[in-house]
Amino acid sequence: MKVVIVGAHPDDPETACGGTIxxxxxxxxxxxxxxxTSGEAAEVRTQEALRxxxxLGARAxxxxxIDGQSEVNNARYEEMSCFLFQEKPDILFTHWSIDSHRDHRNCSSLVYDAWMRLGRQVALFYFEPMTGQQSQNFAPSDYVDVTPVLERKHEACFVHESQHVRDWYEQVHGRMEVFRGMESGYKFAEAFVRHIQSADVSLTILRENCA
Ligand SMILES: [Zn+2]
Structure with a gap:
């Protein structure tokens, strides 16, 4: 299957669903x-995202x-639709729409609109970058056991040295991995909300393929 993850900033996909990726x-x-967006200091952050x-084994x-100035308008809707139409994903991940960061909300809105224009055929999952601080009212429908790849996920997150991800990871994302694990019965988990109208693809494919 083809999987596309759309995040607002370098480090969002990695911290929110790096294990699932x-x-x-x-x-x-x-x-x-x-x-x-490529973030302020775009060159540095682009290199970190590539690494x-x-x-994680993905293509960037x-x-x-522009970071902090992302736009939602007709041209941007068109751009996102064209991008996703060309990529033709079977599964799509993006930001949960209730989020304190404007770029996260804008990203969610652009992807949601494109998903509708693609005929809602793609399995759409929302991720939580920083629940409690940024993402809010997030009630997961799907959990992924990321215990086997936790170290690799952390490695991918920590290459974002310009954001000092290593320094605050344990206090934020580390707690989320533990808490979502407690909810789902795994040691460490990532959590998602599946759009109820999206194609019936469950993330349990991971359990079957990775057992
Ligand atoms: Zn972000």
Whole structure:
């Protein structure tokens, strides 16, 4: 299967679903990670994102919006639709729409609109970059056991040295991995909300392929 993850900034896909990306790639699926913005210090952050994707086994794509100034307008809707139409994913991941960061909300809105224009045929899953601080009212429908690839996920997150991800990871994402694990019965988990109208693809494919 073809999997596309669209995140607002370099480090969002890695911290929110880096374990799931690693598992999907390991199971032989084609995984593309698209970054809506390249962040301030775009050159540095682009290099960090490329390295992170290499570690996770994904291909990086940069959609070239500006960090903190992402736009939602007709041209941007068109751009996202064209991108996803060309990539033709079977599974699509993006930001949960209730989020304190404007770029995260904009990213979610652009992808949701494109998903509808693609006929809602793609399995759409929402991820949580920082629940409690950024993503809110997030009630997961799907969990992925990321215990086997946790170290690789962390390695991919920590290459974002310009964001000092290593320094605050344990206090934020580390807690989320533990808490979502407690909810789902795994040691460490990532959690998702599946759009109820999307194609009936369950993330249990990971359990079957990676057992
Ligand atoms: Zn972000």
């Amino acid at each position: 690693a598992l999907l790639a390991q199971a032989g699926h084609e995984v593309v990670v698209a970054y809506l 992170a994707c290499e570690i 794509v940069f959609l070239n919006q």
